Amino acid sequence: MFTFDLKKLNFNNFINLFITSIKFYIKSKKGGYQITIITTKKPFEEVLIALKGVQKIGIISCGSCAAMCQTGGEEGAQEMAEKLEKEGFEIKTIIIPEETCDNRVMKKDLRKIDAELGEIDAILTLSCGLGVASINKVLHDKYPHIPVFIANNTEFMGMTERIGRFYMRCRGCGDCLLNETGGICPITTCAKALMNGPCGGMVDGMCEVGNYEKDCGWILIYNRLKELGQLDKFSKLRDPVDWSESGHQREVVWR
Numbered sequence: 432m433f434t435f436d437l438k439k440l441n442f443n444n445f446i447n448l449f450i451t452s453i454k455f456y457i458k459s460k461k462g463g464y465q466i467t468i469i470t471t472k473k474p475f476e477e478v479l480i481a482l483k484g485v486q487k488i489g490i491i492s493c494g495s496c497a498a499m500c501q502t503g504g505e506e507g508a509q510e511m512a513e514k515l516e517k518e519g520f521e522i523k524t525i526i527i528p529e530e531t532c533d534n535r536v537m538k539k540d541l542r543k544i545d546a547e548l549g550e551i552d553a554i555l556t557l558s559c560g561l562g563v564a565s566i567n568k569v570l571h572d573k574y575p576h577i578p579v580f581i582a583n584n585t586e587f588m589g590m591t592e593r594i595g596r597f598y599m600r601c602r603g604c605g606d607c608l609l610n611e612t613g614g615i616c617p618i619t620t621c622a623k624a625l626m627n628g629p630c631g632g633m634v635d636g637m638c639e640v641g642n643y644e645k646d647c648g649w650i651l652i653y654n655r656l657k658e659l660g661q662l663d664k665f666s667k668l669r670d671p672v673d674w675s676e677s678g679h680q681r682e683v684v685w686r
């Protein structure tokens with residue numbers, strides 16, 4: 432049940448929150464959400480340090496990836512609002528956009544709370560880092576003085592086994608090797624992101640990093656290539672990863 436302190440929300444906030452909650456419910460029932468960015472909650476003490484000197488807060492809680500990771504959405508916003516109120520903060524507005532990372536969504540949703548934005552000292556976003564970038568971009572022209580803080584740590588792009596079980600299987604390196612490795616990413620499944628393996632730390636198919644609790648990525652690659660009849664690819668010597676491809680301001684712009 433939705434249990435925000437409604438006395439603190441004006442009529443527009445309430446209607447926005449209500450409509451978003453209905454949309455969220457319908458979409459989640461249809462299984463329409465795609466998990467992409469996996470987030471975890473920062474320790475609350477860390478959030479308090481970031482909010483030092485702030486009194487009036489607007490909470491923006493992402494209704495997509497973060498909601499599924501239980502670091503955002505309706506429940507995340509409610510929990511955060513209650514915790515902040517106990518610490519003496521004033522929550523002026525709460526919104527749950529469908530996707531904070533989408534500038535178009537944020538433009539539309541932030542317009543609806545324009546009056547409240549004039550009153551707040553800061554925004555706290557329950558999203559991934561993309562949410563902060565998106566909100567900053569959309570807000571900047573009209574409200575350059577409003578800082579946007581984040582309550583989450585952005586972990587990785589996640590493959591979802593089921594809700595609560597997310598695995599890093601791609602780091603977006605910009606130079607995908609999967610065609611050579613049987614569809615298994617060496618950058619995320621080898622603990623040292625080696626381009627040629629296994630290394631000397633492999634024992635009985637297990638990786639020395641993490642005390643032999645995880646499979647060696649290069650043994651997984653070997654087994655998969657063998658299964659596919661493509662072991663010739665395994666013996667190919669590859670150059671080390673060219674991290675310069677992932678180390679600068681990357682973008683994909685096609686129109």
Ligand code: SF4
Pocket residue numbers: 600601602603604605606607608609616617618619
């Ligand atoms: S090699 Fe791995 S990290 Fe790079 S794009 Fe392919 S799957 Fe992603």
Ligand code: SF4
Pocket residue numbers: 620621622623624625628629630631632633634637638639640646647648649650
């Ligand atoms: S044991 Fe395997 S997974 Fe672990 S670092 Fe060496 S090659 Fe990579």
